[in-house]
Amino acid sequence: MLGMNKTVTALLIFSLLLSVFIIVSTDAVNAQNASVIRIKEDGTVTGTDKIRHSGVVYTLTGDLSAGVGSNEAFIFVERSDIIFDGAGYTIQGSGLGSAICLLRSQNVTVENFVIRDFSKGIDFWTVENWPSDSNYLSKPSASNNKIINNVIETSRNANSNRTRDAGWCIYLTDAMQSVISSNTFTCQNPQGGVYLGNSTRNTNLVNNNFVGCRIYSLVSNQTVAYGNTVDGKSLVYLDGKSNQVFEEAGLVYLFNCSGISVKNVNPSYDYAVTIQMVDTVKSDVSNSGGYVLLINSSQNSIHDNRLNSVTFDASSYNKVFANTVTDFSVCIKLYGDSNFNTIYGNALLDTLYSVDAENVHTAGSETVAIQLGDPQFGGAFNNNIHNNTIISHDCAVKLILSSNNTIADNLLKDCRTGILLGKSHFNVFTENNVTSCKYAVGIYAESSNNTFFCNNFIDNEIQCIETHYPTLLSETETYSIGNTWDNGKMGNYWSTYNGIDANNDGIGDTPYTVFEYMIDNYPLIKTFQFFHSLPQYDPPSTPTPNNDKPLITQEKLPTIIGAIIILSIISGIILYFRRLIFR
Numbered sequence: 340m341l342g343m344n345k346t347v348t349a350l351l352i353f354s355l356l357l358s359v360f361i362i363v364s365t366d367a368v369n370a371q372n373a374s375v376i377r378i379k380e381d382g383t384v385t386g387t388d389k390i391r392h393s394g395v396v397y398t399l400t401g402d403l404s405a406g407v408g409s410n411e412a413f414i415f416v417e418r419s420d421i422i423f424d425g426a427g428y429t430i431q432g433s434g435l436g437s438a439i440c441l442l443r444s445q446n447v448t449v450e451n452f453v454i455r456d457f458s459k460g461i462d463f464w465t466v467e468n469w470p471s472d473s474n475y476l477s478k479p480s481a482s483n484n485k486i487i488n489n490v491i492e493t494s495r496n497a498n499s500n501r502t503r504d505a506g507w508c509i510y511l512t513d514a515m516q517s518v519i520s521s522n523t524f525t526c527q528n529p530q531g532g533v534y535l536g537n538s539t540r541n542t543n544l545v546n547n548n549f550v551g552c553r554i555y556s557l558v559s560n561q562t563v564a565y566g567n568t569v570d571g572k573s574l575v576y577l578d579g580k581s582n583q584v585f586e587e588a589g590l591v592y593l594f595n596c597s598g599i600s601v602k603n604v605n606p607s608y609d610y611a612v613t614i615q616m617v618d619t620v621k622s623d624v625s626n627s628g629g630y631v632l633l634i635n636s637s638q639n640s641i642h643d644n645r646l647n648s649v650t651f652d653a654s655s656y657n658k659v660f661a662n663t664v665t666d667f668s669v670c671i672k673l674y675g676d677s678n679f680n681t682i683y684g685n686a687l688l689d690t691l692y693s694v695d696a697e698n699v700h701t702a703g704s705e706t707v708a709i710q711l712g713d714p715q716f717g718g719a720f721n722n723n724i725h726n727n728t729i730i731s732h733d734c735a736v737k738l739i740l741s742s743n744n745t746i747a748d749n750l751l752k753d754c755r756t757g758i759l760l761g762k763s764h765f766n767v768f769t770e771n772n773v774t775s776c777k778y779a780v781g782i783y784a785e786s787s788n789n790t791f792f793c794n795n796f797i798d799n800e801i802q803c804i805e806t807h808y809p810t811l812l813s814e815t816e817t818y819s820i821g822n823t824w825d826n827g828k829m830g831n832y833w834s835t836y837n838g839i840d841a842n843n844d845g846i847g848d849t850p851y852t853v854f855e856y857m858i859d860n861y862p863l864i865k866t867f868q869f870f871h872s873l874p875q876y877d878p879p880s881t882p883t884p885n886n887d888k889p890l891i892t893q894e895k896l897p898t899i900i901g902a903i904i905i906l907s908i909i910s911g912i913i914l915y916f917r918r919l920i921f922r
């Protein structure tokens with residue numbers, strides 16, 4: 340009997356829970372029980388009775404809620420030359436998909452909507468559930484569309500590590516002559532915001548308010564932007580300007596600029612890019628935080644900042660000095676033929692303990708202080724890396740497909756690998772202190788003709804190792820050749836060297852075997868003494884997030900679901916007893 344009561348109780352609870360999920364599922368699509376809404380090319384509206392139609396004006400008459408998949412849209416606007424007015428009503432999503440799809444739309448105005456909890460608010464790109472009878476493919480690029488006076492808040496997408504899925508209030512691509520004006524954009528993922536694809540042209544971005552989000556824009560393509568703010572500060576977006584000074588901006592985007600001075604930009608959130616320079620020359624960034632990105636830019640200076648990262652893509656003849664860089668997976672990265680740059684006097688710290696380290700390790704990669712080159716985007720050449728303090732990384736200095744660089748006068752300490760070479764040649768390493776690392780030097784994928792001399796290798800577990808098996812950079816077993824460990828007169832100091840110096844000339848009487856066939860013929864008996872001091876640094880600090888921003892985190896989600904279930908069970912019990920009383 341007791342077992343039967345338990346069974347009945349369990350079935351009752353299961354039924355109540357099932358009813359809860361049925362109710363949630365039913366409420367999720369609340370547009371006349373249709374999965375999507377269409378404003379069709381012939382002017383008719385399907386999927387809801389909450390859109391009033393008068394001529395070319397379509398007006399929402401009540402709130403809508405939807406549950407669509409991760410690459411699906413809720414409302415399709417297929418007719419051109421119309422005004423779609425939200426009249427202040429809300430389109431409520433369930434965390435995924437796009438609220439409104441405007442793929443290849445022509446002369447459509449979307450205004451006065453409140454859009455919440457989609458991964459994309461207004462989407463100009465393809466989705467998986469577009470209607471099979473819709474005539475998208477025969478249309479030209481989207482043009483002359485206006486997005487005006489909307490409030491759009493996107494969710495934190497589960498795949499937010501990918502740019503396309505970061506949570507975009509507007510995802511604009513393959514579009515010409517667009518106007519985005521007087522909107523408020525809020526994202527739970529600060530990597531999201533407004534996406535301006537490379538195929539957009541002549542976009543007007545005016546008087547918008549960004550809260551906890553940004554712009555993604557790698558090419559300007561005649562974009563005009565003014566009057567926009569990020570977290571209450573000005574959003575600087577310039578194309579073809581010169582000789583201006585900007586202080587305490589929210590975010591900065593420079594295209595084809597010269598002589599711009601950027602100071603005191605310290606973001607409230609962990610944006611993917613804080614200051615971006617594209618085709619920009621002779622400009623200066625100082626006293627700022629966050630992430631700095633240079634693309635095809637030259638003769639710029641990045642100095643006296645407290646940053647998360649500096650990245651150079653096809654950028655040459657720049658200087659990075661006197662910065663503290665920390666709390667990201669790669670402090671400084673150069674690739675894509677980024678050549679003749681000078682990186683000196685920086686403190687590069689603690690990527691091993693950064694918030695990004697766990698994700699990097701899970702993906703099978705490693706954190707790095709300075710990385711020259713990238714397996715996908717190519718190498719960096721003739722750069723000068725000197726007088727930097729580099730502490731607590733998976734790898735201190737990593738060279739991939741990069742040659743003819745000089746790495747000198749640096750302190751590399753407490754790293755898994757001090758120096759790592761992958762298919763990199765003719766680099767010079769001198770006067771570096773490599774201390775307390777598991778591997779002082781690692782070589783793989785045939786890295787040849789590199790030179791090491793007057794370095795101090797102290798208290799490392801393994802001074803040098805070369806791997807010969809196939810790697811990402813080489814499909815076959817490889818061996819390096821021509822790497823030398825002295826300059827013909829002096830070699831390096833090795834704390835593991837046990838030889839003697841009978842003639843007191845400071846050079847060991849017997850060579851030091853570095854690894855396999857690699858020999859230091861002139862090992863130093865004492866540490867090499869530098870004639871400079873390495874830079875001093877203070878403990879790093881990171882931007883303080885704005886805690887006023889509402890976030891439903893994964894940690895809070897079980898509590899919220901539990902509360903919903905308990906409330907639903909209580910409601911079911913109350914309903915049951917009410918029926919008994921009034922039967």
